[in-house]
Amino acid sequence: NADGARKKAWTRAHWRWVSEIRLEGPQRDALEYYVTAARCAESDRRQLERRVVALAGTDRWRATVEALSCIKGVYTLTAFRLAAEAGSFSRFRSAPAFASWCGLTPSEHSSGESERRGGITKAGNALARTALIESAWHYSTCSPRPKAPAPGTDVPPAIRSRADDCTARLHRRREALAAAGKSACKANAAVARELACWVWEIGCRSEGTVL
Structure with missing residues (x-):
């Protein structure tokens, strides 16, 4: 690659x-x-x-790793880390629940009727969070075009299509944040959180629990 x-x-x-x-x-x-x-x-x-x-590449992990590897910025080692840390994506009730488990949920500071959001909580799985943060940096330079399939992989078209949607969406998101004047680190954290949600969906699709 x-x-x-x-x-x-x-x-x-x-x-x-x-x-x-x-x-x-x-x-x-x-x-x-x-x-x-x-x-x-x-x-x-x-x-x-x-x-x-x-x-x-073993039967236990191959389908999920190949599915996640269809996302730009996510390759075999990163995909395996996310899959292994999650164990099963289907055990999380929703995409936000998975993002929260990774520690990518914005923190809140509330006082009376006021509510202020801060940086990500970082209260979660550090290995998965680091993998997502590192992968998210890819969207500061990559194109929105779909990622070419890796040789020898056999990912269902529906999953590959969602991975392509993910790539295009995160590219637009990163550009919008940059245009809004957000700092590179804040923009990357926001992209990483959304990436976590896509990883959850595609992981669940590979496990057959989301159609």
């Missing part, structure tokens, strides 16, 4: 820059130590990611 290609290109450029650093003596030794440690960490991460991808 495009995000993965950009990340790989950035990583290659970073290591080229590191390789051009010229140090001597203890400073060079320290740099080599940290480079080796970083390379080992990268290798460990890739091994773990391969294991996660393999697990995501």
Whole structure:
């Protein structure tokens, strides 16, 4: 995918820059130590990611992961994290309930007859919330066009259509928030909350509990 290609290109450029650093003596030794440690960490991460991808392709998770991966900004690792943290999307009674569980509901400060909404509560599943926040940033630069299906996937047309609706809707939402002068972080949090609602719906559709 495009995000993965950009990340790989950035990583290659970073290591080229590191390789051009010229140090001597203890400073060079320290740099080599940290480079080796970083390379080992990268290798460990890739091994773990391969294991996660393999697990995501098992019968228990494949349908849900492939369905969620139809949404722009959501790829296999993120889709699996959301599915695994939720366990079953159908256990949440509604999309707002799932968003609240993720800690993406706006906080409220009430006093007498006045009511003021603040930032998101962050009182929920931190791993799912982080995944949604990171995915939401995608909508600050992506196009509203549907996401191309991944090779080898078999997602029902109805689910793919809803994922395309999600992509177009979140793109419009992000543009509207930017036009309204909202800060990038506030706009992203709002998009992440709506993304959570779409994830719930598409997750439930993949489980057969929403038609």
